[in-house]
Amino acid sequence: GAALVLPLPAALAIFAGLGFGIALPFLLLAYVPALRARLPRPGPWMMRLQRIFAVPMFVTALGLAWLLGQQRGVAGMTVGLGVALLLALLLWWLGARQHRGKAGGLAAVVAALGLLAGGIALLPTKAPAASSAEASGTVPFDEARLAALRAQRKPVFLYFTADWCLTCKANEAAAIDRPETSAAFEKAGVTVMVGDWTNADPAITRFLEEQGRSGVPLYLWYAPGREAQTLPQILTPATLTALVR
Numbered sequence: 001g002a003a004l005v006l007p008l009p010a011a012l013a014i015f016a017g018l019g020f021g022i023a024l025p026f027l028l029l030a031y032v033p034a035l036r037a038r039l040p041r042p043g044p045w046m047m048r049l050q051r052i053f054a055v056p057m058f059v060t061a062l063g064l065a066w067l068l069g070q071q072r073g074v075a076g077m078t079v080g081l082g083v084a085l086l087l088a089l090l091l092w093w094l095g096a097r098q099h100r101g102k103a104g105g106l107a108a109v110v111a112a113l114g115l116l117a118g119g120i121a122l123l124p125t126k127a128p129a130a131s132s133a134e135a136s137g138t139v140p141f142d143e144a145r146l147a148a149l150r151a152q153r154k155p156v157f158l159y160f161t162a163d164w165c166l167t168c169k170a171n172e173a174a175a176i177d178r179p180e181t182s183a184a185f186e187k188a189g190v191t192v193m194v195g196d197w198t199n200a201d202p203a204i205t206r207f208l209e210e211q212g213r214s215g216v217p218l219y220l221w222y223a224p225g226r227e228a229q230t231l232p233q234i235l236t237p238a239t240l241t242a243l244v245r
Contacts (some may be wrong), residue, residue: 007214070163071199072124083119087112137182141195141204146222149191153224155244157185160195160204160218167233168217175235188244 029035061084069077090111097104139145141158149156159176161168175181176192185192195204197216208218211230219231221243231239 010214067164076124079119079122079124083115086115090115137186138192138194141193141207143203143207146193149193150222155188155190155224156193156220156222157190157240157243158193158195158220158222158228160197160208160216162196162216163198165197165216171217171219171233171235175237175240178237181237181240184241184244190244 029039065077065081065084068080072079090108094104094108141160146156146158161172163169184190195201195207197204197208208214208216211218211220211228217233219233219235220228221231222228223243
């Protein structure tokens with residue numbers, strides 16, 4: 001996800017690396033004949049392996065549907081699931097025709113493109129209204145509010161996250177949202193400020209660039225009267241509670 005908002009050379013390097021990694025097994029088989037002799041013969045095991053590999057693909061599809069719901073609301077998720085279902089039915093129809101020796105590939109391609117275009121047209125263009133962060137003991141990111149808190153010499157823990165960022169979510173579950181962390185911050189009067197970059201908020205993008213970052217996560221600790229301290233990208237409860245000791 002972060003690669004999509006990086007500068008073009010960095011994004012191309014990331015996607016080129018991913019492509020090379022995916023192609024590497026096939027390249028090895030093509031250029032090392034001895035490896036081809038070790039391949040198992042075709043048989044029923046291929047169908048079993050196909051079903052096994054289908055499980056993580058289904059899980060990935062569910063995760064992408066959830067992410068679409070986070071970015072475009074229930075309406076967006078419904079459109080996405082509807083288009084996916086229609087595409088699945090289209091592929092089933094095409095497979096049945098091919099099994100009977102009939103054509104239909106061109107019609108399927110045209111129909112698939114039409115479904116995708118229709119889905120994009122129906123997809124909501126605005127993100128759903130964000131729920132109030134203050135209800136969960138945090139405040140949404142605001143540079144003016146951050147400056148005011150620092151002027152009052154209050155400690156601030158500021159972090160930037162996104163729903164598509166696995167590292168962010170892992171740190172939140174393992175460290176930031178832990179009871180011991182919340183208790184320590186509350187006792188020390190720490191204001192926890194959250195910048196949600198799921199939909200690439202321009203204000204957050206500018207702030208990240210000012211900090212020399214092009215993506216999330218980013219964790220900053222503002223001790224009273226001091227400049228920001230950049231914390232590691234992998235957090236533990238001990239890392240955070242040590243800030244207020």
